[in-house]
Amino acid sequence: MLSKRLTEISKLVDKNKVVFDVGSDHALLPCFLVQNGISPKAYASDNKEGPLKKAVENINKLGLTGKVIPVLGDGLENISDDVDIITICGMGFYTIKHILEGKDLNRYDKIIVQSNKDNDLLRSFINSQNYSIINEVVIFDGFYYEAIVINPKSKTEYSDLELKYGPILLKRKDENFINYLKYKKDKLIQIYKRSCQESLLKEIDEINKILDN
Numbered sequence: 001m002l003s004k005r006l007t008e009i010s011k012l013v014d015k016n017k018v019v020f021d022v023g024s025d026h027a028l029l030p031c032f033l034v035q036n037g038i039s040p041k042a043y044a045s046d047n048k049e050g051p052l053k054k055a056v057e058n059i060n061k062l063g064l065t066g067k068v069i070p071v072l073g074d075g076l077e078n079i080s081d082d083v084d085i086i087t088i089c090g091m092g093f094y095t096i097k098h099i100l101e102g103k104d105l106n107r108y109d110k111i112i113v114q115s116n117k118d119n120d121l122l123r124s125f126i127n128s129q130n131y132s133i134i135n136e137v138v139i140f141d142g143f144y145y146e147a148i149v150i151n152p153k154s155k156t157e158y159s160d161l162e163l164k165y166g167p168i169l170l171k172r173k174d175e176n177f178i179n180y181l182k183y184k185k186d187k188l189i190q191i192y193k194r195s196c197q198e199s200l201l202k203e204i205d206e207i208n209k210i211l212d213n
């Protein structure tokens, strides 16, 4: 069964689009997209032989040969011309930056990124490129995750607050985001109690203001 994290990410993929999943590992996301009629075709790409072998086994087991195509390569190096949407999930910010930096991406509809941490750095990187953020979701699947949908065809400038917490998340303020903020605040309070670091008070106050507005 697909994890809650990847299930929620699959909901960000538009129907009838060809997806290139970078760092696909066992090809779980592309197989799910094709099996559920979301994508007519998807690529499962990884830069290591081991995960790709697992991907091929999974694709064959599910009878998706020719519909989910394994690709060996670093990041986007072997991407095909028919791709509409890129997904990059379950990695760290620096790997995602390495995959996206210096690439001409404006021919793609969307890039869906889910970094395991450093989402503020990820948004700052997006802000430094000619991109905009068109959707964001907080997912709780044992841990809190943020998934960000990038439009690589248009540029929006974001404030420091938006880069830190997410422009769409701040606007929408849904239940998952509120719970995530409360969780972050509790963690900061615990660290403050141990360290008495003044800067933490500023951050706690910032979160309180978002929660109260």
Ligand SMILES: C[S@@+](CC[C@H](N)C(=O)[O-])C[C@H]1O[C@@H](n2cnc3c(N)ncnc32)[C@H](O)[C@@H]1O
Binding pocket: 006, 022, 023, 024, 025, 026, 045, 046, 047, 048, 051, 073, 074, 075, 076, 088, 089, 090, 091, 095, 099
């Ligand atoms: C933790 S797994 C994530 C699997 C899946 N995307 C998920 O979200 O559950 C990360 C995968 O990314 C692959 N990977 C790491 N750096 C990569 C790169 N530069 N290009 C392609 N794949 C990469 C690893 O080999 C590994 O299989």
